[in-house]
Amino acid sequence: MLKVILRSLLLLMVFWGGSAQAALTIEITQGVKGAMPIAIVPFTWEGPSPTAPLDMTKVVTDNLYRSGRFSPLPERDMLARPNDPSKVNFKNWRVLGVENLVIGKVRVAANNQYIVQFVLFDVFRSTQITGQTFHVGKISDLRKTAHQISDVIYEALLDERGAFDTKVAYVTQSQDRSGKPRYSLQVADADGHGPQAVLNSSEPLMSPSWSPDGRKLAYVTFEGGRSSIYTQDVYQGKREKISGFKGINGAPAWSPDGTRMALVLSKDGSPDIYVMNLLNKKLTRLTTSYGIDTEPVWTRGGDAIVFTSDRGGKPQLYQVTLSNRQVKRLTFEGNYNARATLSPDGRMVAMVHGNGNRYQIAVMDLENGAMQVLTDTSLDESPSFAPNGSMIIYATESRNKGVLSAVSVDGRVHQRLVLQEGDAREPVWAPYGK
Amino acid sequence: MNIFRKALILVVPVMFLVGCASAPIDTTDDALTDSASGLNDTSTGGDTWSGNAGSDDSAQITGIQDDSPIGRSELTLSDKSPSNLLNTRVIYFDFDRSKVRAEFTDVIAAHAEYLANNLGAQMKLEGHADERGSREYNIGLGERRGNSIARHLGLQGASRGQLEVVSYGEERPAEMGHDETSWGLNRRVEIIYTREQ
Numbered sequence: 001m002l003k004v005i006l007r008s009l010l011l012l013m014v015f016w017g018g019s020a021q022a023a024l025t026i027e028i029t030q031g032v033k034g035a036m037p038i039a040i041v042p043f044t045w046e047g048p049s050p051t052a053p054l055d056m057t058k059v060v061t062d063n064l065y066r067s068g069r070f071s072p073l074p075e076r077d078m079l080a081r082p083n084d085p086s087k088v089n090f091k092n093w094r095v096l097g098v099e100n101l102v103i104g105k106v107r108v109a110a111n112n113q114y115i116v117q118f119v120l121f122d123v124f125r126s127t128q129i130t131g132q133t134f135h136v137g138k139i140s141d142l143r144k145t146a147h148q149i150s151d152v153i154y155e156a157l158l159d160e161r162g163a164f165d166t167k168v169a170y171v172t173q174s175q176d177r178s179g180k181p182r183y184s185l186q187v188a189d190a191d192g193h194g195p196q197a198v199l200n201s202s203e204p205l206m207s208p209s210w211s212p213d214g215r216k217l218a219y220v221t222f223e224g225g226r227s228s229i230y231t232q233d234v235y236q237g238k239r240e241k242i243s244g245f246k247g248i249n250g251a252p253a254w255s256p257d258g259t260r261m262a263l264v265l266s267k268d269g270s271p272d273i274y275v276m277n278l279l280n281k282k283l284t285r286l287t288t289s290y291g292i293d294t295e296p297v298w299t300r301g302g303d304a305i306v307f308t309s310d311r312g313g314k315p316q317l318y319q320v321t322l323s324n325r326q327v328k329r330l331t332f333e334g335n336y337n338a339r340a341t342l343s344p345d346g347r348m349v350a351m352v353h354g355n356g357n358r359y360q361i362a363v364m365d366l367e368n369g370a371m372q373v374l375t376d377t378s379l380d381e382s383p384s385f386a387p388n389g390s391m392i393i394y395a396t397e398s399r400n401k402g403v404l405s406a407v408s409v410d411g412r413v414h415q416r417l418v419l420q421e422g423d424a425r426e427p428v429w430a431p432y433g434k
Numbered sequence: 435m436n437i438f439r440k441a442l443i444l445v446v447p448v449m450f451l452v453g454c455a456s457a458p459i460d461t462t463d464d465a466l467t468d469s470a471s472g473l474n475d476t477s478t479g480g481d482t483w484s485g486n487a488g489s490d491d492s493a494q495i496t497g498i499q500d501d502s503p504i505g506r507s508e509l510t511l512s513d514k515s516p517s518n519l520l521n522t523r524v525i526y527f528d529f530d531r532s533k534v535r536a537e538f539t540d541v542i543a544a545h546a547e548y549l550a551n552n553l554g555a556q557m558k559l560e561g562h563a564d565e566r567g568s569r570e571y572n573i574g575l576g577e578r579r580g581n582s583i584a585r586h587l588g589l590q591g592a593s594r595g596q597l598e599v600v601s602y603g604e605e606r607p608a609e610m611g612h613d614e615t616s617w618g619l620n621r622r623v624e625i626i627y628t629r630e631q
Contacts, residue, residue: 270574271577379566382569
């Protein structure tokens with residue numbers, strides 16, 4: 001008994017803030033025709049060191065470019081590099097066909113704070129659209145500020161909230177020196193930068209799910225040779241085992257108000273959907289079919305759960321209402337529809353859509369049932385919406401590696417996030433948080 | 435196949451014996467199920483087990499030991515020869531299926547016989563799926579395969595308390611390829627004796 005506990009402790013280390021490893025790089029594989037031309041002039045640096053501690057201009061430019069909605073002007077094509085509104089000559093930009101212009105500067109104040117200022121202009125109207133000043137206490141927060149600036153620009157020009165200043169969690173599998181598998185639960189910026197392992201294990205890790213405030217993750221581990229579900233504070237590293245029944249403990253999903261957890265248990269027979277009250281750990285069983293019922297996701301209002309079931313022979317999506325446990329089938333097109341995820345506005349469901357040997361990401365309009373396949377790969381899994389609903393991140397396979405990809409909800413923009421070593425999978429985009 | 439015929443001859447009397455001893459086995463069954471369903475890591479620990487053995491009803495143990503000497507001498511885990519069916523520890527499945535293929539019925543019968551003859555033996559059945567489709571659905575599929583083997587073992591004399599099913603879905607592939615050959619080798623149940631006697 002003691003030996004087992006000791007071994008579990010040795011095999012498993014929980015930490016936050018450990019060394020960054022295996023960075024992700026994003027490449028855009030397909031952009032949108034007619035993306036908005038924009039110029040982001042290199043922010044000037046006024047500080048004691050010869051160069052700024054972070055190239056914030058590059059972070060902003062890359063963010064806007066990768067969204068597929070903007071076409072940034074290359075720096076070498078710029079006719080001028082103003083860093084102050086009084087120095088902007090709009091003719092210099094109109095002649096290049098640039099519609100919007102961003103200028104900015106970073107300086108160090110007396111109290112060692114960084115002061116970051118930027119202004120966004122409408123070139124053709126010769127007017128300022130918006131501008132902000134940020135007071136940043138630490139070098140490490142400059143990147144976050146660059147994401148916030150990207151969000152402000154995105155929202156001002158597209159009238160839709162940006163999702164650059166958000167996080168993504170995912171699972172990686174690699175091998176240690178002796179060739180044994182090593183699983184990690186990672187959290188990185190939405191652009192893949194700065195991944196940090198919040199959990200390492202020699203046993204599989206699965207099904208990460210964010211709490212609605214973006215502070216905690218629920219996940220499945222196989223520590224000790226059995227499945228169990230934990231919740232973990234991503235920032236403090238504290239974790240708690242919430243489910244370790246005989247059989248399957250799987251697919252945790254936080255309710256929109258954060259007080260309940262939907263999960264899958266097979267302790268009473270076949271896998272069924274349960275809801276746990278997180279305060280008193282009391283379980284309510286929602287489904288009782290003989291088939292596999294799994295992968296619960298909450299509807300926006302928290303009054304129903306969409307899930308996968310093969311009660312009709314093949315896996316399809318169903319919805320159960322919590323108040324009366326009534327079940328209705330949602331998908332009818334294709335012989336395999338599983339692993340639902342709902343858009344933040346609750347109007348669309350994304351899923352793994354399979355026909356024969358191809359498994360692709362598809363979205364369905366919940367109002368009219370129209371289905372659209374978004375990807376052209378064949379082993380796609382685990383779709384997850386960005387909190388603004390613009391993109392879906394998912395896992396797929398490329399050149400024998402598990403990679404993460406993202407696609408816009410209209411299917412027009414495609415990105416790939418490549419992990420330098422090992423396989424990445426099960427991405428989940430964090431909510432905006434509170 | 436001589437071995438199969440011999441195995442069949444052996445299976446018949448053993449099944450009969452187990453049938454006779456059903457009442458005490460059922461009791462043991464419950465005791466074992468209780469300890470196996472504990473939430474913590476206690477159920478497979480050697481220490482815990484010896485505690486249980488001490489409190490066991492001696493009736494079923496002596497009954498089997500005395501009455502089936504042939505079975506015990508014929509089917510042993512220590513016999514590593516390829517002809518020993520107990521050395522087959524992986525059962526393969528068809529795509530999206532949990533039905534046991536005919537080619538594995540003799541192997542399952544042999545393991546069932548061993549479990550029936552060695553009531554102290556404990557088996558973990560690890561269910562696996564190929565990578566296609568969603569991960570949690572594949573967890574369900576892996577468990578269904580593990581349960582399918584457990585049901586066959588139970589029907590042929592193993593007691594439920596000897597068996598534990600754990601599904602790993604597609605999380606622990608035996609082969610890393612993304613083709614039909616690899617998938618066929620990944621759709622499997624692995625038989626693991628966590629306690630041999």
